[in-house]
Amino acid sequence: MKRILSLAAAALLAVPALAVSQVKIGVINSMTGPQAPIGENLTNGIKLAEEDLAAKGVKVQLVWEDDTGKPQVGLSAMDKLATRDNVVGVVGAYTSAVTNAVAKKAEQYKVPLVNPVASKEEITRQGYKYVFRVSATTGDYAAILLDLATTLGKPKSIAILSENTDFGVSGAKSAKEIAEKKGIKVVFEEAYSPGSPDYRSTLVKVKGANPDIMFMVSYVADAITLMRQSRELQLTPMAFLGAGAGFSTDKFASEKNISHGVFSSTQWTPDVNWPGAKAFGERYNKRFGKTPTYHAANAYIAMMIMGEVAAKAGGDREKVAAGLRAGNWDGLFGPVKFADFDGYQNQNKHQMLVEQVQDGKYFTVWPPALQSGKPIWPFPGWK
Amino acid sequence: MTIFLQSLLSGVLIGGAYALIGVGLTIIFGVMRIINFAHGDLVMLGMYASYFLFTLGNVDPFVSIIFVFPLLFLFGAILQKTVINKVLNALPQNQILLTIGIGLILSNTMMLLFTSDYRIISTTYSSGSFRLGEISVSTPLLLSFVITAAVTAVLYWFLLKTDTGQAIRATAQDRDAAQLMGVNVKRMSVLATGIGAGLAAVAGSLISPTYYIFPQVGQPFTLKAFVIVVLGGMGSVMGATVGGVLIGATESLAGAYISSGLKDLVVYVLFLLILLFKPAGLFGKSRV
Numbered sequence: 001m002k003r004i005l006s007l008a009a010a011a012l013l014a015v016p017a018l019a020v021s022q023v024k025i026g027v028i029n030s031m032t033g034p035q036a037p038i039g040e041n042l043t044n045g046i047k048l049a050e051e052d053l054a055a056k057g058v059k060v061q062l063v064w065e066d067d068t069g070k071p072q073v074g075l076s077a078m079d080k081l082a083t084r085d086n087v088v089g090v091v092g093a094y095t096s097a098v099t100n101a102v103a104k105k106a107e108q109y110k111v112p113l114v115n116p117v118a119s120k121e122e123i124t125r126q127g128y129k130y131v132f133r134v135s136a137t138t139g140d141y142a143a144i145l146l147d148l149a150t151t152l153g154k155p156k157s158i159a160i161l162s163e164n165t166d167f168g169v170s171g172a173k174s175a176k177e178i179a180e181k182k183g184i185k186v187v188f189e190e191a192y193s194p195g196s197p198d199y200r201s202t203l204v205k206v207k208g209a210n211p212d213i214m215f216m217v218s219y220v221a222d223a224i225t226l227m228r229q230s231r232e233l234q235l236t237p238m239a240f241l242g243a244g245a246g247f248s249t250d251k252f253a254s255e256k257n258i259s260h261g262v263f264s265s266t267q268w269t270p271d272v273n274w275p276g277a278k279a280f281g282e283r284y285n286k287r288f289g290k291t292p293t294y295h296a297a298n299a300y301i302a303m304m305i306m307g308e309v310a311a312k313a314g315g316d317r318e319k320v321a322a323g324l325r326a327g328n329w330d331g332l333f334g335p336v337k338f339a340d341f342d343g344y345q346n347q348n349k350h351q352m353l354v355e356q357v358q359d360g361k362y363f364t365v366w367p368p369a370l371q372s373g374k375p376i377w378p379f380p381g382w383k
Numbered sequence: 384m385t386i387f388l389q390s391l392l393s394g395v396l397i398g399g400a401y402a403l404i405g406v407g408l409t410i411i412f413g414v415m416r417i418i419n420f421a422h423g424d425l426v427m428l429g430m431y432a433s434y435f436l437f438t439l440g441n442v443d444p445f446v447s448i449i450f451v452f453p454l455l456f457l458f459g460a461i462l463q464k465t466v467i468n469k470v471l472n473a474l475p476q477n478q479i480l481l482t483i484g485i486g487l488i489l490s491n492t493m494m495l496l497f498t499s500d501y502r503i504i505s506t507t508y509s510s511g512s513f514r515l516g517e518i519s520v521s522t523p524l525l526l527s528f529v530i531t532a533a534v535t536a537v538l539y540w541f542l543l544k545t546d547t548g549q550a551i552r553a554t555a556q557d558r559d560a561a562q563l564m565g566v567n568v569k570r571m572s573v574l575a576t577g578i579g580a581g582l583a584a585v586a587g588s589l590i591s592p593t594y595y596i597f598p599q600v601g602q603p604f605t606l607k608a609f610v611i612v613v614l615g616g617m618g619s620v621m622g623a624t625v626g627g628v629l630i631g632a633t634e635s636l637a638g639a640y641i642s643s644g645l646k647d648l649v650v651y652v653l654f655l656l657i658l659l660f661k662p663a664g665l666f667g668k669s670r671v
Binding site for chain 1: 385386389390393394397400491494498499500501503505509510511512519521590593594595597599603631634635636638639642643644646647
């Protein structure tokens with residue numbers, strides 16, 4: 001009896017020791033549902049980060065939760081991670097809508113949340129103390145594109161077309177503000193509901209407004225539908241500008257007769273001049289047989305930061321949050337630091353890039369210091 | 384005026400495909416009184432079938448319907464014989480759960496097999512168009528509309544003129560009476576499900592050159608088909624045809640004159656209004 005008791009006591013003592021050597025981190029991502037094709041990039045990026053953390057001696061135990069692209073599912077995932085799985089921190093979610101919901105919960109539970117790619121501005125503008133964002137914001141997406149447009153040409157009018165989701169509406173709003181500041185007249189503005197097979201009626205109106213440049217915020221497939229139907233209607237502005245997401249995927253680029261000459265703002269490219277970016281691109285390609293989108297790099301870096309900080313903090317949520325606030329990192333995603341500025345809290349000020357599809361391939365064309373190819377301006381016309 | 388004509392035209396053309404999906408759903412409902420909530424997923428299967436025929440066998444998506452229809456007809460028929468037939472006399476909620484379940488199994492199986500990647504069929508005419516005065520007409524959309532019209536015509540001929548077609552209509556009108564008259568209603572159920580599945584898949588094939596394909600693509604089509612069928616009158620083939628074109632045109636015009644973000648709202652308001660004044664749907668016979 002005594003022996004059993006002492007064994008039990010030893011077992012009890014052993015448990016906390018185990019918990020220290022391994023940190024438990026939650027992941028919320030859109031693994032199924034309509035956002036899954038991009039969600040897959042995040043999943044793969046996180047998997048690579050997990051390997052690299054292990055190589056550094058940080059053993060993370062990941063608890064994967066699928067939000068299926070729906071905020072309410074994301075909320076219950078957060079509940080589970082915070083209370084049942086007792087994770088020290090969470091990396092996620094993918095879309096702005098889900099992240100916005102999840103961030104509120106994270107703040108309630110005081111669970112540090114590192115967000116990789118959601119870019120709706122409000123997410124880090126609500127005075128949250130436990131929400132950290134690696135991702136640039138929709139304002140940055142619009143700003144860099146309009147920067148490029150006003151440097152290369154003299155556009156006087158702009159049409160803004162976005163999907164009516166958190167990401168789309170926030171992106172359109174930022175674009176409008178920045179365009180007006182730059183003296184470009186907004187001649188058309190509309191939010192469409194995504195997933196429709198027919199945008200012709202909207203595009204006809206755009207054509208009627210005859211804008212110098214066209215700015216679009218869309219997820220994957222709609223980007224292709226919109227460009228196809230723009231071609232059908234022979235819409236030819238000075239430039240097509242896409243705010244990341246659907247406009248910066250391989251699939252989009254491979255549709256040569258609709259993608260040639262289209263600009264897209266992005267947070268990361270495999271050919272950008274940051275240390276390790278190229279190697280990451282190649283490694284990803286070898287492992288998963290696809291070229292990574294910026295989402296993969298964002299997710300990778302978010303998980304690396306969370307893993308390292310969490311290991312140092314030894315499983316204490318408060319210490320993890322403090323570590324995230326204090327640290328700064330540099331690597332394949334450029335410098336990362338969570339700071340308070342322009343009304344943001346714990347927001348990384350990320351250098352955005354602009355890529356352009358030229359003959360089915362992406363080239364980083366902006367800013368000039370980081371470019372891998374020269375931009376083609378104006379829009380060369382339909383093939 | 385250009386905007387009006389352009390929107391009306393593309394709306395009607397796309398409505399043709401909606402109609403085809405709706406007709407499939409209405410035939411299945413008519414014969415078996417089961418709402419097939421897996422209908423959109425059958426559309427998805429049709430799209431995938433066309434995609435693989437196109438990429439592996441170099442078969443044009445529009446030509447592929449001659450393979451896709453029999454394939455999905457068989458699939459639908461087997462589905463009816465093995466699963467749906469079992470719940471014919473079950474509670475409606477059980478039937479609904481069954482078809483929703485089939486839909487989930489289909490879309491998730493496709494995701495396991497082919498990942499959730501978006502697939503795109505790029506034909507030479509995928510973003511082609513020609514001008515008709517001020518309006519631009521989408522080549523693939525026009526082609527698909529012509530094929531839809533032809534398929535619908537064949538279907539009408541089949542239902543109105545052939546013995547089997549009449550037997551199907553008889554079963555839809557009154558299952559028991561049809562059985563008493565010597566109609567093999569079991570066989571009619573299998574046939575109807577096969578035809579319904581085949582039509583949904585053909586619609587999928589016809590949309591595929593201008594749309595994109597992924598495992599969850601079907602769900603919005605299920606809802607759309609359901610609205611079309613209720614609008615036209617449950618079980619009415621004529622109603623579904625008109626309903627499909629009507630929904631397509633309404634969506635497109637609402638997108639042009641109100642806002643493309645609000646076009647669903649307009650569609651559903653119209654839907655509610657029609658049901659308010661004609662509760663059995665446009666071509667439905669009210670059963671008292």
